[in-house]
Amino acid sequence: MINIQYFWDSCALSRMKKIGLLALVLPVLGPVYGELIQFEGVASSVLTTGNLLDEVDHIGITIHVVEIEGLLITARSGGTGQVLNVTNTSLGINADGSDDTDAFEDGEWVVFAFNKAVRINQIDFNLFDAGENFTLAVEGVDPQVIAFDDLSNKTSDQYDSAFLIPANTDMALFTTGTSIIGLDAMDVTLETIPEPTVLGLVGLSGLGLLSVRRIFTG
Numbered sequence: 550m551i552n553i554q555y556f557w558d559s560c561a562l563s564r565m566k567k568i569g570l571l572a573l574v575l576p577v578l579g580p581v582y583g584e585l586i587q588f589e590g591v592a593s594s595v596l597t598t599g600n601l602l603d604e605v606d607h608i609g610i611t612i613h614v615v616e617i618e619g620l621l622i623t624a625r626s627g628g629t630g631q632v633l634n635v636t637n638t639s640l641g642i643n644a645d646g647s648d649d650t651d652a653f654e655d656g657e658w659v660v661f662a663f664n665k666a667v668r669i670n671q672i673d674f675n676l677f678d679a680g681e682n683f684t685l686a687v688e689g690v691d692p693q694v695i696a697f698d699d700l701s702n703k704t705s706d707q708y709d710s711a712f713l714i715p716a717n718t719d720m721a722l723f724t725t726g727t728s729i730i731g732l733d734a735m736d737v738t739l740e741t742i743p744e745p746t747v748l749g750l751v752g753l754s755g756l757g758l759l760s761v762r763r764i765f766t767g
Contacts, residue, residue, distance in 0.1 A: 583670055583738030584617050588640040589731075598622065603635040609660075620665055620739065627658035627723070639675035639731025652676050652731040653683075658723030659732075666716045666740040674706040675731035683730050686721045687714060706733075713740060 587597035598615045602624050609625030626633055626642060634643035634650040642657035643650040652675070653659075672695075674683065679697045686692040693712070701709040714720055724730050 583668070583736055586614055586616050586622075586735045586737060587733075588635065588735070589675075589733045590635050590637040592637065599635040599640050602633050602640065605633040607631060614663075617737070617739070620663060620667070623662045623664075625660050627656075627660065627721075631657055633659060639733050641731045649676075649729050649731075652729045653722070653724045654729050655725055655727070658721050661720050661722070662717055663714065664716055667714050667737040668740050669710050669712040669714065669735055669737050671701075671736040672708045672710060673733040673735070674700075674708065675733050677703075677706040677730050681724070681728035681730060682726075683722070683724055683728065685712065686723075687712075688719060 588599040588602070589597065590599055590603075591597050596615055598612070601612045601615065602610070602622075605624055605626065607626045607628050609623060611621055611623040614620040614622050624633065630644055632643045634641050636651040639651045640659075641650055641652040642654070642659065644654075644657050672685075677683070677697060677700065682694050682696045684692050684694050695708050697703065699708060701707055722732065
């Protein structure tokens with residue numbers, strides 16, 4: 550079982566000064582699609598982001614996302630003895646002992662962070678069966694547990710979402726209990742999130758307009 554608080558306490562970002570809002574889970578108004586980040590290997594003749602993440606351990610790595618120009622992804626496994634494993638079907642964790650190396654099992658997780666804010670429009674899983682669940686956790690926000698019944702397409706194991714992940718913010722992905730699930734891909738859109746100082750200026754300008762309105766309305 551993963552201790553969420555322990556996970557955040559161990560994150561380098563948790564030692565940095567936090568902005569007031571680290572992530573938003575926006576209401577889903579309908580599928581909106583952007584560009585696909587492939588975490589599976591697909592084929593030997595096709596280079597994917599997943600290929601570059603194969604065998605990454607808890608120390609981590611930062612690479613260019615193959616499918617989206619200008620986007621960087623930092624990835625690391627959840628701990629010593631856990632290594633990211635990429636096959637032509639999905640990304641998973643190869644941990645010490647016997648396990649499904651192309652999937653996540655209880656106690657195994659991966660941590661991603663992007664250099665730009667992204668909206669995750671859809672997550673494509675593998676081996677997602679009835680009764681199982683997958684968790685996405687971002688610091689400052691309650692973990693989002695995705696159950697099998699939440700999938701928008703249970704045949705292809707796809708989940709339509711609207712997760713807004715700020716730049717340089719750690720996002721942990723993992724399963725719990727007896728769930729064994731692989732990660733195929735994420736459909737993402739690059740987003741622009743105003744800096745706190747910009748939000749403050751917007752607020753001040755709003756107060757200024759209100760004051761002017763009061764002057765002219767007596």
